[in-house]
Each structure stands twice: as C-alpha cells, then as structure tokens.
Amino acid sequence: MKRREFMAMTAVALMLPGLAAAHGPTRQKITLTTEVAADPAEVWQAIGNFQDMGWHPAVFSTTGEGGNEIDATRVLTLGEEGGPTISEILYKYSDEKMSYSYRITEVAVEVLPVTNYSSHLTVKPLDGGGSEVEWRGAFYRGYPNNDPPENLNDEAAIAAVSGVYQAGLDALVERFGAPGS
Numbered sequence: 553m554k555r556r557e558f559m560a561m562t563a564v565a566l567m568l569p570g571l572a573a574a575h576g577p578t579r580q581k582i583t584l585t586t587e588v589a590a591d592p593a594e595v596w597q598a599i600g601n602f603q604d605m606g607w608h609p610a611v612f613s614t615t616g617e618g619g620n621e622i623d624a625t626r627v628l629t630l631g632e633e634g635g636p637t638i639s640e641i642l643y644k645y646s647d648e649k650m651s652y653s654y655r656i657t658e659v660a661v662e663v664l665p666v667t668n669y670s671s672h673l674t675v676k677p678l679d680g681g682g683s684e685v686e687w688r689g690a691f692y693r694g695y696p697n698n699d700p701p702e703n704l705n706d707e708a709a710i711a712a713v714s715g716v717y718q719a720g721l722d723a724l725v726e727r728f729g730a731p732g733s
Contacts, residue, residue: 576698579668580710583688586721590728592675592683596650598727599673599685602626602642607727608720620645620652636663643670650675664716665694665708682731685724687717 588595598607602620605611611628612635618624624642629635637659644653651674656666669691676684691713695704702708 577692577696577700577706579690579692580706580713581688581690582710582714582717583686584714584717584721585684585686586725587678587682587684587731588724588728589682589731589733591681592650592677595683595685595724595728596647596675599675599724600647600650600652602645602652602654607723608716609723610716610719618642620647625657630663636660638664644672661694661704665704665712666691667694667696668692669713678731680731683728685721687721689713689717 600620602624603614603616603618603626605614605626605628610630612632613629614626615629616624616626620642622643622645626640626642628638628640630638638656639658640654641657642652642654644651646652651672653670653672655671656664656669659666659669661667669689671687671689674686676686678684691709693700693704693706693709695701700706
C-alpha cells in the first residue's frame, strides 16, 4: 500500500466517529399492543372514526373536517377546554382492514416532544375471540440538532409517545375488558 493511500484511509477512519455524531437524530419507532375481550367490529366502532378520539382519556375534544377520507383533518384538544392542541391529517384509511394512518401537522414540543410524527392504529381479531389493538408510531425527537436538552431528547420522545399510546390502550381494556376476564 502506498503511503498516500494509507494516509487517506487513516484520515477517513478518523473522521467516521465525527460523521456519525454530526448525523443528528435517528427516527424512533414504537409499537404497543393490547388485547380486549370485545369483537373487532365493536372495538373498531369505538376507535375507527378519525373525527372522534373521545375514547382516549387525554383528549377533551376532537374537531375536524373530511370524515374518514384521505386528507381529512382533526384537532385534538387535550385535558380541558382551552387546553393544548395537536393538529393531524389522515393519509390512509381502511374500514375493511380496520386501520388508519395519520400524521401530526402541528404540535408544540412542550406538549409532545416529537417532530415528523406519523402513526398507525389497527384492530385485529384474536384466535379464540376478542381483539388485538396495535398502535405504532415513527417520529424524531423534539430537538432536531445534536446535544438536545433532556426534555427534547430521544428518550423523552419515546416516553411521551409510549405514555400516550399506553393510556389509550389501557382505556380500551377498561372499556371492553381483557380476554378471559
């Protein structure tokens, strides 16, 4: 190996750790599921309307336009009247497959410490009766640059989204019961 080639390879090798750090945040993905005793059609009846997220305990109200059509929009008001809001748009919907997918179009990172968030909610039948509800999402942390503050880092984003999903799934178990209960 020539000295010049060796020096070039060494320089590239020394830069690799710095390039990885300069890359910034990575897309986070989570999936949470729960099982409920109710038939999938009954569960879908409760959660399948994009314009009504009243089944989630954190949502005070939902307003929107477009029903369950692609590009329908909704605004979730959290907690109480006048509470913080999350604006979302529907980009995939299948009544037949009991699933829909949506993106957040506007949210303050103080409310949900994420950016570029998309999510998918689906209901599936369980063998032996009942349903499985799956809620999965993909997102970046709330702070897009390197060295995020603790409240806007990957761990904070994952914890916040997991908390939202778990609260909704727990509410469904409370409403419909767990299989075998």
